[in-house]
Structure formats: C-alpha cells, structure tokens
Amino acid sequence: MKPxxxxxxxxxIVLFSGDYDKAMAAFIIxxxxxxxxxxxxxxxxxxGLNALRKxxxxxxxxxxxxxxxxxxxxxxxxxxxxxxxxxGGLGPKMIKHVMKKHNALTLPQLIELAREQNVKxxxxxxxxxxxxxxxxxxxxxxxxxxxAAYLGDAADGKVNxxx
Amino acid sequence: MKPxxxxxxxxxIVLFSGDYDKAMAAFIIxxxxxxxxxxxxxxxxxxGLNALRKxxxxxxxxxxxxxxxxxxxxxxxxxxxxxxxxxGGLGPKMIKHVMKKHNALTLPQLIELAREQNVKxxxxxxxxxxxxxxxxxxxxxxxxxxxAAYLGDAADGKVNxxx
Amino acid sequence: MKPxxxxxxxxxIVLFSGDYDKAMAAFIIxxxxxxxxxxxxxxxxxxGLNALRKxxxxxxxxxxxxxxxxxxxxxxxxxxxxxxxxxGGLGPKMIKHVMKKHNALTLPQLIELAREQNVKxxxxxxxxxxxxxxxxxxxxxxxxxxxAAYLGDAADGKVNxxx
Numbered sequence: 103m104k105p106x107x108x109x110x111x112x113x114x115i116v117l118f119s120g121d122y123d124k125a126m127a128a129f130i131i132x133x134x135x136x137x138x139x140x141x142x143x144x145x146x147x148x149x150g151l152n153a154l155r156k157x158x159x160x161x162x163x164x165x166x167x168x169x170x171x172x173x174x175x176x177x178x179x180x181x182x183x184x185x186x187x188x189x190g191g192l193g194p195k196m197i198k199h200v201m202k203k204h205n206a207l208t209l210p211q212l213i214e215l216a217r218e219q220n221v222k223x224x225x226x227x228x229x230x231x232x233x234x235x236x237x238x239x240x241x242x243x244x245x246x247x248x249x250a251a252y253l254g255d256a257a258d259g260k261v262n263x264x265x
Numbered sequence: 266m267k268p269x270x271x272x273x274x275x276x277x278i279v280l281f282s283g284d285y286d287k288a289m290a291a292f293i294i295x296x297x298x299x300x301x302x303x304x305x306x307x308x309x310x311x312x313g314l315n316a317l318r319k320x321x322x323x324x325x326x327x328x329x330x331x332x333x334x335x336x337x338x339x340x341x342x343x344x345x346x347x348x349x350x351x352x353g354g355l356g357p358k359m360i361k362h363v364m365k366k367h368n369a370l371t372l373p374q375l376i377e378l379a380r381e382q383n384v385k386x387x388x389x390x391x392x393x394x395x396x397x398x399x400x401x402x403x404x405x406x407x408x409x410x411x412x413a414a415y416l417g418d419a420a421d422g423k424v425n426x427x428x
Numbered sequence: 429m430k431p432x433x434x435x436x437x438x439x440x441i442v443l444f445s446g447d448y449d450k451a452m453a454a455f456i457i458x459x460x461x462x463x464x465x466x467x468x469x470x471x472x473x474x475x476g477l478n479a480l481r482k483x484x485x486x487x488x489x490x491x492x493x494x495x496x497x498x499x500x501x502x503x504x505x506x507x508x509x510x511x512x513x514x515x516g517g518l519g520p521k522m523i524k525h526v527m528k529k530h531n532a533l534t535l536p537q538l539i540e541l542a543r544e545q546n547v548k549x550x551x552x553x554x555x556x557x558x559x560x561x562x563x564x565x566x567x568x569x570x571x572x573x574x575x576a577a578y579l580g581d582a583a584d585g586k587v588n589x590x591x
C-alpha cells in the first residue's frame with residue numbers, strides 16, 4: 103500500500119453504467135492513474151453498483167420490488183453485459199475469449215488490482231436505497247457515501263469523468 | 266436566490282442523454298454542487314433537450330421530419346425512459362414507485378430545485394435546430410447558447426462532466 | 429496549421445462510444461475548443477475506434493474472432509448508428525437529411541475539420557488489440573498510444589470528458 107500524500111493529484115470517476123466494457127474502461131483509467139500516484143476515487147451509482155455486488159446470493163430481507171430489481175440486475179462484475187454487440191450473451195463470451203488470448207485483465211481482476219492500489223471504491227447510498235441493495239450484498243471493505251462526498255473529492259480533482 | 270460571486274467554483278454538465286436515470290444523476294450532482302455554492306451550468310444537447318420540453322403540446326409550425334422527431338421524442342422529463350430495464354415502460358413505473366417510497370425527488374422536482382438554486386439551464390441552439398425544437402416548446406426562463414458558451418464556462422470549471 | 433504553445437489550455441475527450449450522435453457531440457466540442465486555441469486530444473477507445481476506420485475494406489490477416497468483430501462493427505464514421513431512434517437505419521438517414529437542410533457538418537466533415545485544426549487523434553492500442561483492429565485499417569496520420577499517454581494529457585487538461 104502506497105502512502106497517500108495530501109499533494110497527490112486527484113482523479114475521480116462516477117461509474118453510472120452497468121456495462122462490462124464501460125466498467126473496464128473506468129477501471130483501466132483508474133488503475134493507470136493510481137500507478138501515477140494519483141489519489142483515485144470511483145463513485146458507483148445506479149447500475150454501476152452492480153460491479154460491486156458479491157457474486158453469490160446473499161440472504162437479506164427485502165420488499166417485493168427490491169427483490170425483483172435484485173433478480174433482474176447482474177450479480178457482480180463477471181455477469182455484466184456489453185454496451186453493444188451483446189448478442190444474447192455471446193458478445194461478452196467473445197470479448198472475454200479475446201481478452202484471455204491477449205492476456206488482458208478481466209473486470210474482476212481489474213477491480214482487485216484497483217483495491218491493491220488503494221483506489222477508493224465508494225458506493226452511492228442514495229441509489230443503493232432506490233435499487234434496494236444492502237451493504238451485505240456488496241464487496242467487503244468498500245466505502246459508503248452520498249453525492250456531497252463525491253463533490254468534495256471532485257472539486258480537488260483534475261481528471262473527473264462520468265462513465 | 267443566492268448572489269453569485271466571481272470567485273465561486275464552477276461546475277458544468279453536458280446533458281446529452283435523454284434517459285430518466287441519467288438526467289436524475291445529472292440533476293442530483295448539479296443540485297449538490299449548487300448547495301455547495303458552486304456556479305453550476307447544465308448544457309442540454311441532443312436527446313437531453315427532451316428534459317426541458319413542456320409536457321403539453323405546443324402549437325408551432327414545423328416541417329414533416331421535425332414533426333416526426335417531436336412525436337417520437339418524449340415530451341418532458343416525466344415521460345423519459347430508463348437507460349436500462351425499460352421493459353416497455355414498466356421499469357420507469359417501478360423506479361418511480363420506489364422513489365416515492367423513499368421520498369426521493371422525481372426528475373421534474375429535481376429540475377424545479379435546480380431552478381430555485383440558480384443552476385443555469387442552457388439549451389444548445391444547434392441541436393435544437395437539428396431536432397426541430399423551438400423555444401416555445403421548452404420550459405420558460407432557460408437560456409439559449411452554442412458550444413462556444415459551454416466551453417467558456419467549462420474552461421473555468423473544476424468539475425466538468427458529459428452525461 | 430496553428431503553432432501549439434506550451435501555455436495553451438488543454439482539452440481531452442475519451443471517445444468510447446460508437447454512436448454517430450455521440451461522436452458528433454465529441455467532435456463539435458473538440459472543434460470548438462480548437463477554435464479557441466486549446467490543445468485538444470481525442471482518445472479513441474473501444475467502439476469509438478470505429479469512427480477512425482477507413483470506409484473501404486483493408487486486406488489484413490486476422491484470426492476468426494477478429495474477422496467477426498471487424499464485420500459486425502461499422503466501417504468508418506459514416507456507417508455508425510444513433511444512440512437512440514435508430515429504427516433499423518432509418519434514424520441516421522433522417523438525421524443526415526435534416527443536417528443537410530441546416531448545412532450542419534456531417535461526422536466525416538467534422539473529423540476532417542478536427543484534423544485541419546490540429547486536434548490530436550489518438551487510437552488506444554490496447555482496445556485495438558482486443559477488437560482486432562490494425563493500423564492499416566484506421567485513417568492515416570493518427571497517433572497510437574495507451575492509457576498512460578491519455579492520463580498525461582488529461583492531468584494538464586481543464587476540460588476532460590468521457591463520451
């Protein structure tokens with residue numbers, strides 16, 4: 103773990119999208135910035151929260167609509183679809199096959215690398231409420247905050263992206 | 266209404282998307298930034314312009330293609346669809362139901378709050394022309410400008426997002 | 429060609445999207461910024477690379493999956509679809525018809541203008557590998573780089589967008 107100095111450049115990404123390819127882009131940029139000693143925050147909101155879901159089913163009490171949402175959304179990074187060329191699930195298989203051939207990191211591996219590099223992963227509590235996602239269902243060791251915390255980081259950031 | 270000092274931090278958002286959920290994200294960030302005394306501009310372009318349409322039909326003279334566009338695009342924020350889980354209109358109903366339960370502001374309410382907080386709402390005149398939208402069809406009291414005005418604001422901005 | 433001073437403001441755009449309308453927005457902003465003497469970089473990644481493809485078929489040796497990807501993705505800016513109202517190809521025709529009527533620049537013309545204004549067009553080598561695109565298939569005279577080069581530009585940029 104690298105020490106974080108207060109003078110480090112800051113980079114923030116809002117990950118709104120629940121697409122595998124867009125999440126890959128977000129984590130590739132985040133990991134690159136972290137490698138350059140930037141302090142990096144990814145703020146997960148709306149469908150982007152799915153990238154943080156544990157891949158096993160977690161038993162939590164929920165209302166009916168929240169259960170339906172949970173069922174219809176992908177459980178974890180590996181199950182996310184592509185923003186185009188989805189082809190009923192064939193597209194992601196093709197991309198993952200090509201990625202393996204090129205020794206490219208998968209999305210779960212990119213997330214793991216981000217954690218090793220101290221990228222701050224923050225789940226948006228307001229949209230967790232809306233989609234009925236509970237802390238037990240998301241990866242351990244992440245942070246929870248609202249839009250105010252995001253803006254605090256972004257106002258100091260040089261590179262701020264919405265993906 | 267807050268006085269706007271020239272030293273306030275600036276935040277700009279280009280709202281390109283015509284999706285209800287993405288527009289919500291844009292307005293939540295904009296309202297958060299305005300609450301922190303940032304000068305905030307949202308620049309509405311392409312499908313994002315639909316969030317500014319009045320919800321009633323406005324009688325204006327138009328060519329055939331422009332009439333078709335106007336018919337096929339949602340008339341106002343409340344009629345916009347979701348970027349995913351649209352399910353033929355069921356998704357937005359579900360989301361709005363959950364939002365009500367959680368006392369979350371609807372998109373029209375978020376827009377209203379933004380106006381109360383002096384968020385500058387600017388419609389892109391070039392894409393209004395392309396989509397055949399006329400000023401009478403958009404909310405009263407907004408501004409009209411081109412990409413040059415956006416860039417003038419963004420060059421002074423710390424947080425500049427494209428949504 | 430304008431001389432680029434080292435003190436010029438910098439603007440960077442990541443073009444991830446393969447949609448005609450989003451690419452238009454990217455180039456309109458890029459050309460506007462270049463007109464204001466900003467140093468502008470567009471970094472093309474994932475589906476955005478399609479905007480750089482030559483419109484003729486280029487004979488290159490490829491594996492089976494790479495050939496399939498190349499076939500399924502649009503060959504060049506003029507063949508890209510819309511992010512919404514695609515209507516099986518009718519939407520782009522309608523938009524292009526209206527653009528002609530309003531004397532708006534087409535996407536290929538916007539790209540040409542960007543090149544004349546010295547906008548730096550950079551293809552992401554990592555995603556070229558993933559999608560099986562080779563340099564011979566992309567427009568002549570562009571640059572090739574990875575995420576590190578993008579971050580180098582963005583860290584100096586005032587306006588950094590992900591489209």
